[in-house]
Amino acid sequence: MIKINNLDFAYKNTQVFKNISLEFKKGNIYGLLGENGVGKTTLLKLVCGLQQPQYGCVTVDGYTPSLRQPDFLQNVYFLPEEVITEDTTPEKFIQKIGVFYPRYDFGLFNKLMKELEVDLSKKFNELSHGQKKKALLACAMSLQTDYLFLDEPTNGLDIPSKALFRKVISQYCSDETTVIISTHQVKDVENLIDPIVILDRDDVLMNASFAEITDKIYFEYGPERLQDAYYTEMLPGGYINVLPNTEHLESNVNIEALFNAVMKNKETIKNLMK
Amino acid sequence: MNNKFNLERFGKVLKHDGLNFFPNFILTLAILWAIPVVIYLFTSLMPTDGTDNVYSAFSRISVIDMLTKIVLILAPARLYKYCNDSRKGIGYAMLPASTLEKFLSMVIFCVIVAPIVYVAGALAIDSILALFNGPYEGFAISNYFNEYAQIDYNITAHGMTGVFYDTLPLVVTNMSPAFMTILSYLGILMISSIFMFGNMVFKKRKTGKMIGILILLSIIFMIIFINFIANNEALLNYLSQINEDNVSEFIERFICIWMNVTLYTEIIVSAVMLWGTYRKIKTQKY
Numbered sequence: 009m010i011k012i013n014n015l016d017f018a019y020k021n022t023q024v025f026k027n028i029s030l031e032f033k034k035g036n037i038y039g040l041l042g043e044n045g046v047g048k049t050t051l052l053k054l055v056c057g058l059q060q061p062q063y064g065c066v067t068v069d070g071y072t073p074s075l076r077q078p079d080f081l082q083n084v085y086f087l088p089e090e091v092i093t094e095d096t097t098p099e100k101f102i103q104k105i106g107v108f109y110p111r112y113d114f115g116l117f118n119k120l121m122k123e124l125e126v127d128l129s130k131k132f133n134e135l136s137h138g139q140k141k142k143a144l145l146a147c148a149m150s151l152q153t154d155y156l157f158l159d160e161p162t163n164g165l166d167i168p169s170k171a172l173f174r175k176v177i178s179q180y181c182s183d184e185t186t187v188i189i190s191t192h193q194v195k196d197v198e199n200l201i202d203p204i205v206i207l208d209r210d211d212v213l214m215n216a217s218f219a220e221i222t223d224k225i226y227f228e229y230g231p232e233r234l235q236d237a238y239y240t241e242m243l244p245g246g247y248i249n250v251l252p253n254t255e256h257l258e259s260n261v262n263i264e265a266l267f268n269a270v271m272k273n274k275e276t277i278k279n280l281m282k
Numbered sequence: 283m284n285n286k287f288n289l290e291r292f293g294k295v296l297k298h299d300g301l302n303f304f305p306n307f308i309l310t311l312a313i314l315w316a317i318p319v320v321i322y323l324f325t326s327l328m329p330t331d332g333t334d335n336v337y338s339a340f341s342r343i344s345v346i347d348m349l350t351k352i353v354l355i356l357a358p359a360r361l362y363k364y365c366n367d368s369r370k371g372i373g374y375a376m377l378p379a380s381t382l383e384k385f386l387s388m389v390i391f392c393v394i395v396a397p398i399v400y401v402a403g404a405l406a407i408d409s410i411l412a413l414f415n416g417p418y419e420g421f422a423i424s425n426y427f428n429e430y431a432q433i434d435y436n437i438t439a440h441g442m443t444g445v446f447y448d449t450l451p452l453v454v455t456n457m458s459p460a461f462m463t464i465l466s467y468l469g470i471l472m473i474s475s476i477f478m479f480g481n482m483v484f485k486k487r488k489t490g491k492m493i494g495i496l497i498l499l500s501i502i503f504m505i506i507f508i509n510f511i512a513n514n515e516a517l518l519n520y521l522s523q524i525n526e527d528n529v530s531e532f533i534e535r536f537i538c539i540w541m542n543v544t545l546y547t548e549i550i551v552s553a554v555m556l557w558g559t560y561r562k563i564k565t566q567k568y
Contacts, residue, residue: 053568056376057375057376058372058375058376058567058568059567059568060565060567076375076376076381076564077285077380078285078288078291078378078379078380078383079285081376081377081378081379082378084376085376086372086376088369088372090369092369092370092372092373095305096305104298104301105298105373105377107294107297107298108291108294108298108377108378108379109378
C-alpha cells in the first residue's frame with residue numbers, strides 16, 4: 009500500500025503539494041487525473057523515489073521511496089512519459105535490467121511484444137514513437153513488479169494500439185499489482201481504471217472507486233440540460249448530466265464528465281466524497 | 283536481502299555497467315588509440331636530414347601515460363553521462379541496486395577498467411607497429427612496468443643527469459618503489475575521482491566545466507603560493523643561500539616536501555571527491 013501523509017512539495021518557488029494525504033490500496037489500477045501542471049508526474053516521482061518530500065512522508069509497503077533501497081526498487085517500475093531508450097534492441101535491454109527483478113519473465117516479454125505487435129529484431133532507434141512506447145510497456149510488464157507507474161502511457165499511440173494497451177494491462181496485471189496511470193486522455197483508460205484520483209493545485213479533490221462515485225454521483229443521459237446538475241455537456245443525441253445521487257440510483261461513470269464536474273465544483277464534490 | 287551491499291547484486295551491477303562500457307566508450311578509446319598510430323605515421327613520413335628517425339620506447343610510454351590520463355578524465359562523462367539527467371537518468375536511479383553498489387561499480391569502471399583497457403590496447407598497437415621496420419625503437423610493453431627505467435629515462439631526457447647524479451640515490455632511498463607506486467595509483471584515483479564528481483554535479487559540458495574549475499583553482503593556489511613565498515622572509519633567506527655546494531641538498535629536500543604534499547593532497551582530494559560522488563548518487567533528484 010502507498011501512504012502519503014501531510015505531504016509538502018515545491019520546485020524552487022512553485023508549490024506543487026501542500027499538506028496532502030492520500031492512499032493507494034494494493035491490487036488496483038488507479039487513474040491519476042488532473043489538469044496540466046497539477047503535479048501528476050511529480051506525485052509518481054515521489055512515490056518511486058525520484059523526488060523527496062520537503063515535509064510529510066511517503067511510504068510504499070513500509071519503505072521510504074527516496075532512500076531507493078534495492079528491496080523497494082525491485083518491486084517498482086516507473087515508465088516516464090518521454091520515451092528514453094538505449095541504442096539496443098528491446099530484447100537486449102530487458103535482459104540487461106531483468107536480472108535485477110525477482111519475478112522477471114522473459115517468456116512473458118516475448119508474448120507481450122507479439123501481442124503489442126512490436127518487431128523484436130529492431131533496435132529502439134529503428135522503432136516509431138508508438139512502437140517504442142509499446143516495447144517499453146512490454147519490458148515494464150514482464151518485470152512483474154508489485155507497483156507499476158505509467159506516466160501518460162497512451163500519448164503517441166494510435167487507436168488500435170490504445171486498445172491493445174488496455175487489453176494488455178487488464179489481462180497481464182496480477183491481482184497483487186498496483187498500477188497508477190497518470191493521464192489526461194481519460195477516454196483511453198476508460199473501463200480500465202478504478203479507482204480515480206483527481207489532483208488539483210495543492211490538493212486532492214477525489215480518491216474514490218467507481219462504486220463510491222456512483223453511490224454519491226449520478227450520471228444521467230437525457231434529452232435536456234438539468235439545472236441542478238454539477239456539470240452538463242451536450243453529447244450526440246442529448247445531454248449528460250452529472251448530479252448528486254440523492255435517490256441512490258445506479259449509473260455508469262463517464263470519466264470525462266466526472267472530471268469536468270469536479271473541476272467546476274471542487275469544494276462541493278470534495279466534501280461530498282469525504 | 284541486504285540493502286547496503288550484496289555480492290550477487292553487485293555482480294549484476296558490474297555486468298550491467300560492463301555491457302554499457304564499450305557502446306559508450308569505444309569511440310573515445312578508438313580516437314585515443316589512433317593518436318600513437320598518427321604519431322607513428324607522421325614520424326615515418328617526416329623528411330630526415332640523413333639521420334635515422336628514432337622514436338624510443340620510453341617516449342612512446344610517456345605518450346601512452348599522457349593519453350591514459352585523458353582516458354581517466356573522459357571516462358566518467360562518457361560512461362555515466364546521463365546518470366544525473368532528470369529524464370535520461372531515471373533508469374539508472376531506478377535500477378534495483380544500492381548506492382554503494384552503483385558507486386563501487388562506477389569507481390571500478392572509471393578508475394580501473396577504463397585505463398587498463400586503454401593501456402592494453404595502446405601497448406598492443408605499439409607492439410604491432412614496432413614489428414615493422416619503422417621509426418619505433420624497442421617495444422613499449424617491455425619497459426612499461428619498469429618504473430625505475432622510466433624514471434632514469436625521464437631524468438636523462440630532461441638533461442638533469444648532472445643535477446640528479448648525487449641526489450638520485452637519496453631520492454630513491456626516501457621514495458621507495460612501494461611509495462612511488464602508491465603515489466602513482468593515488469594520482470590516478472585523484473584525477474578520476476575529480477571527474478567522477480564533476481560528472482555527478484554538472485548536467486552538461488561536464489568535463490569542460492571541471493577542467494575550467496581546476497584551472498581556476500590552480501591560478502588561485504598559485505597566487506596564494508607566490509604570496510606566501512614573497513611574504514615569508516625566512517624562506518626567502520633560505521632560498522638566497524642556495525649555491526652550487528648545497529643545491530643537491532635543496533633539491534632533495536624540495537622533492538621530499540613535494541612528494542609528501544602530493545601524497546596528502548591526493549589522499550584528501552580523492553576522499554572528498556569520492557564521498558561527494560557517493561552522496562550525489564544517493565541524493566540526486568530527477
